[in-house]
Amino acid sequence: MSGGATRRPTSFDVAERAGVSQSTVSRALAGSPVIAEPTRNKVLKAAEELGYFVDERAARLRRGSTGTIAVVVICRPGESASTINPFAYALLGSVCVAASERGFETLVSFQANEERLFGHYQERGWADGLVVIGTTTNEPAWDYFRKLEAGGRKVVYWGSPFDELEWVRSDNHAAGRLAVEHLLASGYRNPCFLGALDTPQVQFTERWEGYAAAMRDAGLEPRLVATVNAATREEEGRRAAQRLVERSDGVDAVFAACDAMALGAMDAFAAADLAVPQDIGVIGFDDLLAGRFSRPPLTTIGPDPAQAGAALVEAVLGTEEGEARRRVPVHLITRGSTART
Amino acid sequence: MSGGATRRPTSFDVAERAGVSQSTVSRALAGSPVIAEPTRNKVLKAAEELGYFVDERAARLRRGSTGTIAVVVICRPGESASTINPFAYALLGSVCVAASERGFETLVSFQANEERLFGHYQERGWADGLVVIGTTTNEPAWDYFRKLEAGGRKVVYWGSPFDELEWVRSDNHAAGRLAVEHLLASGYRNPCFLGALDTPQVQFTERWEGYAAAMRDAGLEPRLVATVNAATREEEGRRAAQRLVERSDGVDAVFAACDAMALGAMDAFAAADLAVPQDIGVIGFDDLLAGRFSRPPLTTIGPDPAQAGAALVEAVLGTEEGEARRRVPVHLITRGSTART
DNA sequence: TCGGACAATGTGAGCGTTCACAAGTGAAAA
DNA sequence: TTTTCACTTGTGAACGCTCACATTGTCCGA
Numbered sequence: 001m002s003g004g005a006t007r008r009p010t011s012f013d014v015a016e017r018a019g020v021s022q023s024t025v026s027r028a029l030a031g032s033p034v035i036a037e038p039t040r041n042k043v044l045k046a047a048e049e050l051g052y053f054v055d056e057r058a059a060r061l062r063r064g065s066t067g068t069i070a071v072v073v074i075c076r077p078g079e080s081a082s083t084i085n086p087f088a089y090a091l092l093g094s095v096c097v098a099a100s101e102r103g104f105e106t107l108v109s110f111q112a113n114e115e116r117l118f119g120h121y122q123e124r125g126w127a128d129g130l131v132v133i134g135t136t137t138n139e140p141a142w143d144y145f146r147k148l149e150a151g152g153r154k155v156v157y158w159g160s161p162f163d164e165l166e167w168v169r170s171d172n173h174a175a176g177r178l179a180v181e182h183l184l185a186s187g188y189r190n191p192c193f194l195g196a197l198d199t200p201q202v203q204f205t206e207r208w209e210g211y212a213a214a215m216r217d218a219g220l221e222p223r224l225v226a227t228v229n230a231a232t233r234e235e236e237g238r239r240a241a242q243r244l245v246e247r248s249d250g251v252d253a254v255f256a257a258c259d260a261m262a263l264g265a266m267d268a269f270a271a272a273d274l275a276v277p278q279d280i281g282v283i284g285f286d287d288l289l290a291g292r293f294s295r296p297p298l299t300t301i302g303p304d305p306a307q308a309g310a311a312l313v314e315a316v317l318g319t320e321e322g323e324a325r326r327r328v329p330v331h332l333i334t335r336g337s338t339a340r341t
Numbered sequence: 342m343s344g345g346a347t348r349r350p351t352s353f354d355v356a357e358r359a360g361v362s363q364s365t366v367s368r369a370l371a372g373s374p375v376i377a378e379p380t381r382n383k384v385l386k387a388a389e390e391l392g393y394f395v396d397e398r399a400a401r402l403r404r405g406s407t408g409t410i411a412v413v414v415i416c417r418p419g420e421s422a423s424t425i426n427p428f429a430y431a432l433l434g435s436v437c438v439a440a441s442e443r444g445f446e447t448l449v450s451f452q453a454n455e456e457r458l459f460g461h462y463q464e465r466g467w468a469d470g471l472v473v474i475g476t477t478t479n480e481p482a483w484d485y486f487r488k489l490e491a492g493g494r495k496v497v498y499w500g501s502p503f504d505e506l507e508w509v510r511s512d513n514h515a516a517g518r519l520a521v522e523h524l525l526a527s528g529y530r531n532p533c534f535l536g537a538l539d540t541p542q543v544q545f546t547e548r549w550e551g552y553a554a555a556m557r558d559a560g561l562e563p564r565l566v567a568t569v570n571a572a573t574r575e576e577e578g579r580r581a582a583q584r585l586v587e588r589s590d591g592v593d594a595v596f597a598a599c600d601a602m603a604l605g606a607m608d609a610f611a612a613a614d615l616a617v618p619q620d621i622g623v624i625g626f627d628d629l630l631a632g633r634f635s636r637p638p639l640t641t642i643g644p645d646p647a648q649a650g651a652a653l654v655e656a657v658l659g660t661e662e663g664e665a666r667r668r669v670p671v672h673l674i675t676r677g678s679t680a681r682t
Numbered sequence: 683t684c685g686g687a688c689a690a691t692g693t694g695a696g697c698g699t700t701c702a703c704a705a706g707t708g709a710a711a712a
Numbered sequence: 713t714t715t716t717c718a719c720t721t722g723t724g725a726a727c728g729c730t731c732a733c734a735t736t737g738t739c740c741g742a
Contacts, residue, residue, distance in 0.1 A: 010698060021722050026700060036720060057398045057407070058698035061727050066398065071449075073434075086630055089430035093414075096451045108412075108449040110437045234634075263634040270636075289427055289629070292575075293604040295611075295636020351728060362692045367730060377690060399728035403697050 009050040018046035029054060068105040069316055070127035071095055074134030075110055087259075087286045087305070088133050091158060094309025095131055102313060104128070129154040129316035156316045158308070159203040168311045170285075170303045171327040172203050176210020178301050178332045179255040179283050184218060187340045188253035188281045191215070192223040194240050194265060195257025204257040207285060211255055223251065227261065237264030245272045253281035253338070259288040259300055266294060266337065282337040296336030303328040350391040359387035370395060409446040410657055411468035412436055415475030416451055428599075428627040428646070429474050432499060435650025436472055443654060445469070470495040470657035497656045499649070500544040509652045511626075511644045512668040513544050517551020519642055519673050520596040520624050525559060528681045529594035529622045532556070533564040535581050535606060536598025545598040548626060552596055564592065568602065578605030586613045594622035594679070600629040600641055607635060607678065623678040637677030644669040 011029075015022040020039060028035045028043035035043075046052075060067055073088055096106045107127055132155065160167035176193075183191040193211045195204045212222035225244050227236040237256055244251060245268065256262035262284030266276055274280050276296055284291060284300040291298030308328045315326065352370075356363040361380060369376045369384035376384075387393075401408055414429055437447045448468055473496065501508035517534075524532040534552045536545045553563035566585050568577040578597055585592060586609065597603035603625030607617055615621050617637055625632060625641040632639030649669045656667065 012698085022698090023700080023723080024721060026698095027721090030700085034720065039720080055402075055698055057402050058727090059700070061396075061398050061402055061697090061729090062699045062701080064700095064727065068448075086427055086430070089427065089434070092449075093430065093451055096449050100450055106449050107409075108433075108437050108447050109441055110434055267634070288631075290631035290634045293608070293631045293635040353728085363728090364693080364730075365691060367728095368691090371730085375690070380690080396728055399697090400730070401697095402699090403728080403730045405697070 008055075009052045010055070011052070013050055014043065014046045014052050017050065018042045066128045067103065068107050068127045069099050069129045069131060069313070070107045070109070071131045071133065073108070073110045074132065086288050086290070087302075090305040091133055091308055091312075094306045095133075095312050096309075097306070098310040098313040102317065104313075104317070129156065131156050131158070131312050131316055132160075133158045154316050156312055158312060159201070166315055168308065168315050168326050168328065169203060169206070170308070170330050172206030172330075173210035173213070175285060175301045175330045176207045176212070176255070177214040178330065179207075179285075180211055180214035180218065182299070182332055182334070183253045183255065183281055183283060183338060186277075186281060186338050188338075190220075190223070190251050191253035191255055191281070192225050192244070192251045193257070194225045194227065194237065194244070194254050194261060196227045196229075196236075197224070201257075207255075207257055225251075225254070227257075232264075233258055233260035234264035234267070237261030238268045239264075241265035241268035242272070245269070245274065252279070254283070256282065256284045259284035259286040259291045259298060259302075262298055262300070262337075263288075263290060263294055266298070276337050277340050281340060287333055291335070294337075296339070299335045299338040300333050301330050302333070303330050349396075350393045351396070352393070354391055355384065355387045355393050358391060359383045407469045408444065409448050409468045410440050410470045410472060410654070411448045411450070412472045412474065414449070414451045415473065427629050427631070428643075431646040432474055432649055432653075435647045436474075436653050437650075438647070439651040439654040443658065445654075445658070470497065472497050472499070472653050472657055473501075474499045495657050497653055499653060500542070507656055509649065509656050509667050509669060510544060510547070511649070511671050513547030513671075514551035514554070516626060516642045516671045517548045517553070517596070518555040519671065520548075520626075521552055521555035521559065523640070523673055523675070524594045524596065524622055524624060524679060527618075527622060527679050529679075531561075531564070531592050532594035532596055532622070533566050533585070533592045534598070535566045535568065535578065535585070535595050535602060537568045537570075537577075538565070542598075548596075548598055566592075566595070568598075573605075574599055574601035575605035575608070578602030579609045580605075582606035582609035583613070586610070586615065592621070595624070597623065597625045600625035600627040600632045600639060600643075603639055603641070603678075604629075604631055604635055607639070617678050618681050622681060628674055632676070635678075637680070640676045640679040641674050642671050643674070644671050 011025045012022050015025045018025065018039075020028075020043065024035065024039065025043050025047070028040045029047065056067075071092060073092055092108065096108070099106045155165060157165045157167040159169045180191060191211075193208050195208060197205050197208055199205075208222075208224065215222040225240050227240040230236045230239060237260065240261070241254070241264065244254070244265075254262070254265055256265055262282050266282055269276055269280055269282070276282050282298065284298050285302060287300045287302035291300050311326050311328050352366045353363050356366045359366065359380075361369075361384065365376065365380065366384050366388070369381045370388065397408075412433060414433055433449065437449070440447045496506060498506045498508045500510045521532060532552075534549050536549060538546050538549055540546075549563075549565065556563040566581050568581040571577045571580060578601065581602070582595070582605065585595070585606075595603070595606055597606055603623050607623055610617055610621055610623070617623050623639065625639050626643060628641045628643035632641050652667050652669050
């Protein structure tokens, strides 16, 4: 409306208008009980008239607190904000909520370019801690994380491939077992695992291990249908499933490393006229919204994102060693894609 | 590893270690060309050894910049981070990316409780601007927004119900027309609109208006199947579709106000043994990932989230009036749910 | 030998707060 | 009246940084 950009009012402006000292303004606005009621009212009125808000960056500087945790979501190269695994979003959201519940702000950035990613870690050095969601293969990451930790900051990784870092993960072992048990109980005889083991995604590897252990316990041979890198997880799942169909070696169920892959696989099965769940059972991991609306709806295993987010925040704010290294429990959500009966 | 929490190093610590003055450290780290190369190296080495990072909150305080834009995602009451409309996440992501490209940080919060929401606006007052994603019916919001704007901050709303606020929206009118044109071209004769008009979601209302105008242009009577409030959008869509099925008044296609509703509706149609797209066509809005994996895949209309995010950031950072009030173009994505032929 | 120009570094103020401490009230107790 | 004390408010020093300005050192031409 008006012309020039007017300077933002400070507590001194409020003090002048209210006819008190600046520190009285500070106290009144901070809700200090020592301030007399009439004074407080004068101050509040003046502040409101001027449209004054406390400058948090100054307050925090003085107070010595940051009150902020940084969250970095690492995108895969070429991945945009809209093609990223939706589970990362759910996790991001619950991290923000959990942080907010503990009175912390969250500073969020999405990074695809690793060069810039590291630059950003530095800029964000002023946060109390850093939560990293996603995976990077970049080795120099170690050095950066070390530097950050030397600088008194804590870095917690969701599903880190680096053992030296603090991490929070799903109980992937349990997930693998749950998948096998459920598939066998549903009447499938030859469940295979669909995913990749040679990636920095340790979570995939752990799911495989859980799956393999459960298979052996049941007297069965674990089988891997390896995915190869593609533009999206769905595409990876689709291609791997196509190869599986061509092979046709008696596999009658698939435990996919993530829902996106499972959905891609279901797509491929439909194209090959294989009926899910009759001809082949499919179970995923993540509990994406998309899985609720696929035909058939996708049976899946997943952590509660709220629980996972809370665990991450606790880990990044907690001072106790060890306590931070946690496993988030997973749950089986049974839907149509494994309902053989 | 070590015991007590050591104080974070400051530029004075670096200066002492490097044997130079504090301001030389500042200059060296800021990349000032006036610093001699050997000095810069000494400083960089000392900084690295101490694990020093510039305290951005102090730097920005001194510099007078915030370099931050706040993003608030409003959840519907009872909605958790994982049940929120995924489009909001995609939008959030692209806002973060767009901001980062312009050198800004993003401070993100998810708010369900409106009381706290407003408290948070104040705390976040130190950002250069505020992007609000989601909808609130709360009238006092006006006052808060006014106060924020009086305080020199800019608030931009995604799909605001308040006309006095800056907003960025999809071109919902065009979306309504696109939907009708596509449905008629696909051989449907009686498309209805599924959604609610009495909500603060102006975007829904605008889509209805676009739909209604296109219907009249085609010589047809616009028809509304009203949704009523439920826990999730899917549930709202499901229930409205059930009523539509019971009515069976010749409607042969549905334009749902959002994908989540469309998916819920498809669920209800499947339960009622109505085949999509043969018996009834369905088209949504948002281009959710879930729509790509539904059976049949969902035809939808939507803005490019990246474009929308960029427009929001531009609006919140731009100084020009009017320029900020923008419409983001929408695109039709044709999939199975309207493939009658 | 000296002074001026230029390059590199040091000095000190101040960004807008909070907080420990000092100081000013007025009423109750001596 | 004087002392005491509770209750409020004012004063001034930080927080860690950047930037305008002052200072130092070095080289070169007169």
